[in-house]
Amino acid sequence: MQLRAARLCVNCEEIHDAHACxxxxxxxxxxxxxxxxASRPQPQREPPRIVLPTLTQRIIFGSGLLGLAAFWFMRWSRRAKARVEASAVRSIGELR
Ligand SMILES: [Zn+2]
Structure with a gap:
């Protein structure tokens, strides 16, 4: 007999699951x-899935960061070179 179906007769305290005692x-x-x-079976929680980037996504993202770093380095290098040349032409400034 299931606990959820168990009935207690209020006259004679018989436990049954029928319509009448x-x-x-x-x-x-x-x-x-x-x-x-009554305890219910607890549904098992599925652990959260960790979605790893695919190889293609890693390559694209990685090359994107590398490209950005290379772009900023080239820009900084070009500006620094221009400043050095301008300073040398003027014969004044930091290089003197
Ligand atoms: Zn009864």
Whole structure:
């Protein structure tokens, strides 16, 4: 007998799952789950999936960062070179 279906006869305290008490024939009952909570099987939680980037995504993202770093380095290098040349032409400034 399942706990959820178990009934307690209020006349003779018989526990049954029928419509009427098999001992005294009374139809007055209460469910046992009123006092004893029925445990439900807990659904197992699936661990969160970790989505790893594919090889293509890693290559694109990695080359994008490398390209950006190379771009900034080239820009900084060109500006620094221009400043050095301008300073040398003027014969004034930091290189003197
Ligand atoms: Zn009864």
């Amino acid at each position: 098999p001992a005294c024939g009374s139809e007055n009952f209460t469910y046992l789950t009123r006092w004893v909570p």
